[in-house]
Amino acid sequence: MSDEFNMSMRKFLKQVGVTSQKAIEEALRDAPAGENSFYAKAVITIDELGLRHEVTGEIKAKE
Numbered sequence: 001m002s003d004e005f006n007m008s009m010r011k012f013l014k015q016v017g018v019t020s021q022k023a024i025e026e027a028l029r030d031a032p033a034g035e036n037s038f039y040a041k042a043v044i045t046i047d048e049l050g051l052r053h054e055v056t057g058e059i060k061a062k063e
Contacts, residue, residue, distance in 0.1 A: 028061050036061050037058055037060050038059045039056070039057075040056065040059050042056075
């Protein structure tokens, strides 16, 4: 893949990571007391390529 592709991919993924972390942190501030583990799912789609990529996991707010 080209350097231009690599740079645009990294820029997109960085934006996804940074904005998602901010949104999750904001949501956790308003989470009900006692809740400390949350199921998360992220979906990335590229309609023109027929791509749908899903990542699931658990986010632990407190130990």
